Amino acid sequence: MSKELIRLKDVSMTFDDGVTVLHDINIYFNDKEFLTLLGPSGCGKTTMLRIIGGFQTPSSGDVIFDGVRINDVPPYRRQVNTVFQKYALFPHLNVYENVAFGLRIPREGTDSNGKKEKVKLSREEIDARVREMLEVVSLKGFEHRSIASLSGGQQQRVAIARALVNRPKVLLLDEPLGALDMRLRKDMQQELKRIQQQMGITFINVTHDQEEALAMSDTVVVMNEGVIQQIGTPEDIYNEPKNAFVADFIGESNIVDGIMREDRVVEIFNRRFACLDGGFGKDEPVDVVIRPEDVDIVSEAEGQLKGAVTSVTFKGVHYDTIVDFYGFKWLIQTTDYCPVGSHIGIKIDPDGFHVMKKSKYSGMFGDYSSYSEEYDEINDPTLLEAEEEGNDDED
Amino acid sequence: MKTKRAWFAFPYMIWMALFVVIPIVIMLVYSLTVDTETAAGTALEASFENYTGMALYMSVFGRSFWLALIATIICLLIGYPVAYLMSREGPGFQRLAMALIMLPMWMNFLLRTYSWMAILENNGLLNQLFQKLGVIALYNRLTGSNIDHFQMIRTSGAVVLGMVYNYLPFMILPIYTVLTKLDVRLIEAAQDLGANSVTVFRRVILPLSVSGIVSGVTMVFVPSVSTFAISRLLGGGTQMMLGDLIENQFLGGAYNPHLGAAISMVMMVIVVICMLVMNHFGDGEGEAVML
Numbered sequence: 257m258s259k260e261l262i263r264l265k266d267v268s269m270t271f272d273d274g275v276t277v278l279h280d281i282n283i284y285f286n287d288k289e290f291l292t293l294l295g296p297s298g299c300g301k302t303t304m305l306r307i308i309g310g311f312q313t314p315s316s317g318d319v320i321f322d323g324v325r326i327n328d329v330p331p332y333r334r335q336v337n338t339v340f341q342k343y344a345l346f347p348h349l350n351v352y353e354n355v356a357f358g359l360r361i362p363r364e365g366t367d368s369n370g371k372k373e374k375v376k377l378s379r380e381e382i383d384a385r386v387r388e389m390l391e392v393v394s395l396k397g398f399e400h401r402s403i404a405s406l407s408g409g410q411q412q413r414v415a416i417a418r419a420l421v422n423r424p425k426v427l428l429l430d431e432p433l434g435a436l437d438m439r440l441r442k443d444m445q446q447e448l449k450r451i452q453q454q455m456g457i458t459f460i461n462v463t464h465d466q467e468e469a470l471a472m473s474d475t476v477v478v479m480n481e482g483v484i485q486q487i488g489t490p491e492d493i494y495n496e497p498k499n500a501f502v503a504d505f506i507g508e509s510n511i512v513d514g515i516m517r518e519d520r521v522v523e524i525f526n527r528r529f530a531c532l533d534g535g536f537g538k539d540e541p542v543d544v545v546i547r548p549e550d551v552d553i554v555s556e557a558e559g560q561l562k563g564a565v566t567s568v569t570f571k572g573v574h575y576d577t578i579v580d581f582y583g584f585k586w587l588i589q590t591t592d593y594c595p596v597g598s599h600i601g602i603k604i605d606p607d608g609f610h611v612m613k614k615s616k617y618s619g620m621f622g623d624y625s626s627y628s629e630e631y632d633e634i635n636d637p638t639l640l641e642a643e644e645e646g647n648d649d650e651d
Numbered sequence: 652m653k654t655k656r657a658w659f660a661f662p663y664m665i666w667m668a669l670f671v672v673i674p675i676v677i678m679l680v681y682s683l684t685v686d687t688e689t690a691a692g693t694a695l696e697a698s699f700e701n702y703t704g705m706a707l708y709m710s711v712f713g714r715s716f717w718l719a720l721i722a723t724i725i726c727l728l729i730g731y732p733v734a735y736l737m738s739r740e741g742p743g744f745q746r747l748a749m750a751l752i753m754l755p756m757w758m759n760f761l762l763r764t765y766s767w768m769a770i771l772e773n774n775g776l777l778n779q780l781f782q783k784l785g786v787i788a789l790y791n792r793l794t795g796s797n798i799d800h801f802q803m804i805r806t807s808g809a810v811v812l813g814m815v816y817n818y819l820p821f822m823i824l825p826i827y828t829v830l831t832k833l834d835v836r837l838i839e840a841a842q843d844l845g846a847n848s849v850t851v852f853r854r855v856i857l858p859l860s861v862s863g864i865v866s867g868v869t870m871v872f873v874p875s876v877s878t879f880a881i882s883r884l885l886g887g888g889t890q891m892m893l894g895d896l897i898e899n900q901f902l903g904g905a906y907n908p909h910l911g912a913a914i915s916m917v918m919m920v921i922v923v924i925c926m927l928v929m930n931h932f933g934d935g936e937g938e939a940v941m942l
Contacts (some may be wrong), residue, residue: 330847332845338839338840340836341836345840346837346855348858357846361844418840418844422844422845
């Protein structure tokens, strides 16, 4: 795409209590890209963001910014600005003064003779830049409103304006949409993408919401347990997950044990299927991902595999149908209604299989036996919220 | 729901009426009357005499407010840094520091002030120490004077010291409370926007702790203005303050409750005005403390 801007080299982070949250991270961030660090609570994504922002110094490894090592540069000297989780707007200042905060601070610069001096922006310049930025985030006319009188979405916009008005090279966003309701979140996803393109700078976004990551990013970095699991475009991450963790975390996946009999032939449930993957050893045990939408339901006689429907949930666009195949429960998303107890067959096209090497996550994910419980968890906002709070303390 | 629970406030309202509102009304009546001799005995007669005659005590008013102001400023200068440092430390240190700050308060107020007398007296602990260390001899040689002790007790300095010592916790605690509640993310946000530690303090921490400062100032200034034990014990009668003056009108030799009531009323009004001015700076959060 374009040139490299930030690089983390062998970065590890161990906290005082002995907990290691990042293990030998190696990653680079390109200029002008929208990159998302995606992972569950406690995976180290926020810590990584705080290391780039300068709020935490890594235990080992280097942070390189534009070719210069910046491990020991304090946050206020970095060309990076942050949109904080829950925004951290200054409650004693109005919208205008919040946005102007960074501009009112004299910067170190050099005068015409190359001597170091403090540079202060003129009142007119500050005013022009604040108003321009409020227009970018569609908050014109809110200048004199107090922070407390704003809605969550408006506060979000002030936080973005406050960070961007300083013309950083990189904007860090820490769960920026986490506190917004679903509808607003969708709107802000588009909005953030638009602002990023308009400003032409790098956005590094942290989230646990895989849908948000796929919708906004040029590049997605999936993390778990302090280790980068996969880096790629949203399409790569979804279609070619590297291991069972990524496959399960991004979207819905049925993950079954298989054996790669030869290139483009995979065996599951003792049946051989044509697939598009190759490059594995002969008879190598593998994990096979089948996305719920890639499964066609046919009559029992026509089916490559046969099973019984154990539960059906209407989801609007489709039915979430759980089918028991030889004791392993699959999630199938289909527009055809199959009543509970009916016996069906399924067909999977070769491009419906994705074969992955075995990893430490094999066997941990992808079975829908406990499906209903899992869904309750996902749909219970208080649980998610509590998880997030816990994450805060940890980081 | 709201109206049903209103009766929970009745005990407090009755208490306030009996012991705050009615006494103030009585004081007001007293301050606006004088005793007159009639054939039937003494009777009350309406008069502004108590207020018009108060000019005599201007110096006492001036001293009270001046010393209380100095004590408040010193408390703020000492208390703010203490509260700030405490709030930045770990929970273990915070508990220890809090215990140390509260420790003197477990002892009786008068006992503490008497202890200061013993320390500050002409042949008290401090002067004896200075003698032993040769500080007084050194002072005599340097200035060519001939003293055998420093005059510490019975000075305005001793009174201010007593006020600072007794009321400092009331400055530290509200500021500490506000600072511990301050969101660390705000500090990080300011750093992120280019503020070094001085700027972070000036532009974020200080403005956000104003409500604590207002509470602290109120809680130090008001009792300082009206104190009488400290000024009597440590000022030794040379530093008469409003509290002493008022006490003298009710219990002392100058017995004149009407004048005492008038002085109290004027003091109250001035204090209320001071607090209103203070609250103007502090989002009105200190108002609760004032009442």
